[in-house]
Amino acid sequence: MITVEEKLKLFTKLVYDKIEKENQTEIDKYNSEYGNIIDEKKKEFEKQAEKMDSEKMKEIDKKKNQIISRAKVEEQKLLLQKKKEIFDEAVEEIKNYSKEFTNSEDYKELFLKSLKESMEDLKESKNISFYVIENDRDKFKKTIAEMYPDTNFKIDVDDNLIGGFTVQDEDNNIKIDMSLMSKIESSKEVIGEKLYSMLH
Amino acid sequence: MLMKGDNMIKEYTQLDKIEGPLIILSGVENVSYDEIVEIRTKSGVKHGKVVQLYKDKAIVQVFEPTSGLSVKDVSVKFTGNPLTISLSKDILGRVFNGIGEPIDGGGNVFGGVKRDVNGRPMNPVAREYPRNFIQTGISAIDCLTTLIRGQKLPVFSGNGLPHNELAAQIVKQAKISDEENGEFAIVFAAMGLKHDDAQFFLKSFEESGVLQRVVMFLNLADDPVVERIITPRCALTAAEYLAFEENMHILVIMTDMTSYCEALREISSAKEEVPGRKGYPGYLYSDLASLYERAGMMKTSKGSITQIPILTMPNDDITNPIPDLTGYITEGQIVLSRDIYQRNVYPPINILPSLSRLAKDGIGEGYTREDHPGLANQIFAAYSKVQEVKALSQVIGEDELSDIDKKYLQFGKAFEYEFLNQSFDENRSMEETLDLGWKVLSILPESELDRIDSKLIEKYYRRG
Known part of the structure; x- marks a missing residue:
């Protein structure tokens, strides 16, 4: 149960x-x-x-x-700045060398050769202004007067030229730059190329 | 007679007239058109070029401002050469002003070749048909308006739109196939750029690590307008040197072409030329063509020049002479839209009026991916349909739309916010872009995809 x-x-x-x-x-x-x-x-x-x-x-x-x-970027900047410094130094050295060169006999020869070349182009001109460095004023004043007796000319000083001269035709507003400074300026490209090829 | 190039160069010490950026002088000898001129004043040296000659008179366009210039106390020297720039591979990573002078403190470029900035016309027979693509990392461009090497593809923008950001992003991200990427560089030409924009570009290129492969030509807003006309020519000369002499693939970005055209108008008006449409000179078309046609590939060289000119359309008017004439010369365009930008989408590319005419020759199997052409076609078609549906929904209301139309609206939103929209730092690979395209396209039912091969739909369509 x-x-x-x-x-x-x-x-x-x-x-x-x-x-x-x-x-x-x-x-x-x-x-x-x-x-x-x-x-x-x-x-x-x-x-x-x-x-x-x-x-x-x-x-x-x-x-x-x-x-x-x-x-x-920093590395490249430094490298470029250094190259520029070297270039600027080289140009400065050339300017210094050019200043010394103005005391040499070769310079006198170059000056007179450039003078003949430029006056050839300005032979029609009657009023001419020359700009030269302080040292050259007395050195070349007489020579210029003897070489171009029929031309009225005046000589002023511009020491920025380093050497050489600039000549200006006052009647026709034409100027010819035969200064060492302008030669250095126009040769900067060549200086740079040579320098940089040595640096590479 | 003295010849230029000899040791002795004549200088002229008096001007007849100064008129805006032009100076006029008479009694000149042996002067030629386009010749570069040095103007010495008490405050320094300015440069210019001969733009017109008549008998013994020469009209010279001065690159720097002529304010303070006197008709006396100057000395003008004709150099005997057109404007040339020094070029070597060392220009990569450098910053130049609008006339090709270094402004990064690194000194001049020496030891290279000198090239005339006006360039040489490319022999049409020597041209190679553009092939293969440049990846920008921006989905809207890479997928839908693909940039092809050797192409000229302008960006039509408007004031206040983010075209500068877009340009910077393209410069940062642009690349070609990995095996050739070492030979890829960018030439960046800026015309009428504000100082803060110039800083923005410099900073973003420096930070993203691309500055080493970029050459920059900067003409700022406060630089003289004449310089602005030279800037793109300097940039293209540098590009031609790198592409055709160093065998590199070069992408040239020129911004803002509107500033360039306005400078051209200003100079033309100063020269008292007969004005054409909206005051632009009648030769605007041929002038623009002389820039744009410097893009391309040559049979004799492995390199290529691809151009992205950026222009801002005054009042967003696409019929303005600048975009209008640009459109005739270039091979398509990328159009930025204010509407899309106001919806907070970056980059605000409106794909419907945008087009890359050469894309068909550089995408698909062997270049990008087999599904690329079909996918791009289908996205264009679907987004076009979205516009119709949007217009309809404005009339009858969104709720009344059919289910399929609602899907299109959903696709439209996803397309704009997921596909078009990407951040300034987002660099999408081609694979990612195409996959994203399939993701948004898969919102639509399979039956709506009528422009893609069924095998490709089978392979790439995302079900479920």
């Missing part, structure tokens, strides 16, 4: 089994739902981490390039 206790025990088991089964279904359902969400979130975060990682790498690369670039 089945006792009340046994019946209760049986029912209890049945109820427990049923509830356990239902719970298990619920648990499985939640597991699958939230498990998926967790997986999705995990993937999403991994993607975000990768993206952040690559963005950071790009940022680092950018910064790296900026630093390298600045250094390279």
Whole structure:
């Protein structure tokens, strides 16, 4: 005979089994739902981490390039400045050498040759102005007067010329520059080329 | 008779007249057109060039301002040569002014060759048909108006639009295929540029590490207008030297061509020439052509010159003589739109009026990717449809649109905010750009894609 206790025990088991089964279904359902969400979130975060990682790498690369670039630009600037300094020094040396050259006999020869050349072009002119350096005024005044007795001329001083002269036809507004300064200025290209080819 | 080039050069000590940027003098001998002139004054040396000759009279255009210049107390020397600039590979990384004089404190360029800035016309028979592309890292350009080596592709912009940023971004990011990238350089010519813009360009090139491969010619807004006319010529001469003598691929960016044309108008008016449309000289077309036609490739050289002239359209008017005449000469255009810019999209490229006529010859299999031509066609078609749908939605309201039309609107938004829009520092590879194109195009149903091969749709369309 089945006792009340046994019946209760049986029912209890049945109820427990049923509830356990239902719970298990619920648990499985939640597991699958939230498990998926967790997986999705995990993937999403991994993607975000990768993206952040690559963005950071790009940022680092950018910064790296900026630093390298600045250094390279600075290096080039220094190199160019040094070359320019050397060039300016060389031109200054040539000017100094030219000043010394004005005391030589060769200079006198050059002066007179240039004078003949330029006066050939101004032979029609009657009023002429010469600009020479202080040293040359007395040195060449007499020579010029002897060479061109029919021409009215005056001689002024311009020490910026370094040497040589400029001659101006006052009637026709024409000037011819035979100064050493203008020769140096127009030779800067050649000086630069020779100097830079030695520096390379 | 004395010849120029001898030791002795005549100088003229009196002017007849000074008129704006022009000086007139008479009694000159052995002077030729386009010859460079040195004008010595008490305040220093100015330069100019002979622009007109009549009997013994010469009209000289002075590059620097003529204010303070007197008809006496000057000495004018005709050098016997046209304007030349010294060129060697050392010009890379250097900054010059509008007439090719170094302004970066690095001294003159020595040891190279001297070239006349007016250039030599390219023999049409020696020209090579442009092929292959230049990657700019900007999706709207790379995918839809692809820049081809040897092409001239102008940017039509407007005042206040970010064309300077676009130009800087192109300079920073432009590249050709990896195996040839070492032989790629950029010549940047700026005309009428404001000081802060000049600083912006210099800083962004320095920071992005591209200054070493850029040659800059800067004519600033307060520099004389005459200099502005020489600037693009100096830049193109440098580009020709690097491309055809050093076999490099050169991208020339010239901004702002409107400033150049306005300088031309000012000089023309000072010369009392008969004005044409909107006061520009009648020869504006041939003058612009003399610049733009210096782009291209030659059979005798491996190098190429690609040009991106940037111009601002006065009042955003595309029928203005400058964009109008430019459009006749160049091979397409990239148009910036104020509407798109106001929607906060950068770069605000309106793809519908934009076009690269040579793109078909440098994209697709073997150059970019097999799907590129079809994808670009389909995006153009779809974005065009977006405009129709937008117009319709303004009449009947967005809710009343059909499902497919709503998809088009969605595509339009994604196209502008995801595809067109990119940051100033964002450098997209061609692969990324094309993939992004497919991403936005995949908003539309497969059945709407009628300009792409079905095999390519199968391969690239994103389902689900």
